[in-house]
Structure formats: structure tokens, C-alpha cells
Amino acid sequence: MxxxxxxxxxxxxxxxxxxxxxxxxxxxxxxxxxxxxxxxxxxxxxxxxxxxxxAIRRGDRVVTGGGIIGVVTKVGSDDELTVEIAENVRVRCLRSTVNLVLAKTEPAGKSGGDAAPAATPEGEAKPADTPAAGGIGKLFGRK
Structure with missing residues (x-):
């Protein structure tokens, strides 16, 4: 076969x-x-x-998730902040919505009094020398 x-x-x-x-x-x-x-x-x-x-405290200048820049006037319960975004205009927001801290205040113990942001002659708060506070300034080469 x-x-x-x-x-x-x-x-x-x-x-x-x-x-x-x-x-x-x-x-x-x-x-x-x-x-x-x-x-x-x-x-x-x-x-x-x-x-x-x-580490957010009263007097810190912050940017929220919506892009609103303001100064923290009150740190409420666990996750609630009161932020002043204009003169006599305060909003409550969640701590988790803060994207960036632009300027940190000095602790109350160092200055001996109430903590307030250091101001430049133009009235703008100076950014602190912390890594978290350098955010936008780092993009443009500022320290």
C-alpha cells in the first residue's frame, strides 16, 4: 500500500x-x-x-484644589479649614483640598506672640524656605 x-x-x-x-x-x-x-x-x-x-496652621497662605488662593484663618476639626480669600470673605474647605502651601508662618513659640505671616513692603507674604512652600517659585527658578 x-x-x-x-x-x-x-x-x-x-x-x-x-x-x-x-x-x-x-x-x-x-x-x-x-x-x-x-x-x-x-x-x-x-x-x-x-x-x-x-502641618497647616493659622496664617498659612494656601492654594486649594480649585485654584483659590487664601490665608488660613481657622483650623477647625480634623479636616476642616476656614480660608479667607478676600477681605471679609471666608470659606470653609476640607484640608484634603489644599494642593500647596505658598507661605508658612513661624511657630508661635519662636516669635513670642501670635503667629502672623511675614510681609514684604508690597504686602505680599514671603514664601518660606521649606520644600513644600517653594512650589510655583521653583518652576520659575526662584528660591
């Missing part, structure tokens, strides 16, 4: 555990790169932002 008999071949022995490691190595490397370039810096930034929010 014209049909030949086909015989099945035996399977090759399975490779050791090293073969699996070589297959997953690119995925592991991608995860490591994502961790150091994305996840870790984001966690650090969130930690700094949380510390900045917990």
Missing part, C-alpha cells in the same frame, strides 16, 4: 526551573522598573503631601 505507518515520538524531557525563570525575567524586570520610576516616587510624593497637610 501507499500509506506508511506513522509512529509517535517520545516527548523531550522538560527543562529545569531555570527555563521558567528565563521566561518570567522580562516581566520581573518591567515590574522593577515600574516600581522605581513610578510607584516609589508617587508614594514619596503622597507622604510629603500628607505631612504638608497635617
Amino acid at each position: 501507499f500509506v506508511s505507518t506513522a509512529y509517535a515520538q517520545t516527548a523531550a524531557p522538560a527543562g529545569g526551573g531555570g527555563d521558567m525563570l528565563v521566561q518570567f525575567l522580562p516581566l520581573i524586570l518591567i515590574f522593577v522598573v515600574f516600581y522605581f520610576l513610578l510607584i516609589r516616587p508617587q508614594q514619596k510624593k503622597m507622604k510629603e503631601h500628607k505631612a504638608m497637610l497635617s
Whole structure:
């Protein structure tokens, strides 16, 4: 006849555990790169932002999430602030909506009296020399 008999071949022995490691190595490397370039810096930034929010005091000049700039006049309960955005115009906002602290006041113990923001001759509050307070000034090369 014209049909030949086909015989099945035996399977090759399975490779050791090293073969699996070589297959997953690119995925592991991608995860490591994502961790150091994305996840870790984001966690650090969130930690700094949380510390900045917990350090807000009366007299600090802040920028809210909606872009409103004002001075904190009262620190209420856990997460409530009263911010004066214009003369005799005060709004209550959540502490978590504050994006940036532009100017920090000195602690009451250092000045010996009521904490108030230091003012320049133009009447603008001076930005403090803290990393969180440098925000917009850093973008334009100011210290």
C-alpha cells in the first residue's frame, strides 16, 4: 500500500526551573522598573503631601484644589479649614483640598506672640524656605 505507518515520538524531557525563570525575567524586570520610576516616587510624593497637610496652621497662605488662593484663618476639626480669600470673605474647605502651601508662618513659640505671616513692603507674604512652600517659585527658578 501507499500509506506508511506513522509512529509517535517520545516527548523531550522538560527543562529545569531555570527555563521558567528565563521566561518570567522580562516581566520581573518591567515590574522593577515600574516600581522605581513610578510607584516609589508617587508614594514619596503622597507622604510629603500628607505631612504638608497635617502641618497647616493659622496664617498659612494656601492654594486649594480649585485654584483659590487664601490665608488660613481657622483650623477647625480634623479636616476642616476656614480660608479667607478676600477681605471679609471666608470659606470653609476640607484640608484634603489644599494642593500647596505658598507661605508658612513661624511657630508661635519662636516669635513670642501670635503667629502672623511675614510681609514684604508690597504686602505680599514671603514664601518660606521649606520644600513644600517653594512650589510655583521653583518652576520659575526662584528660591
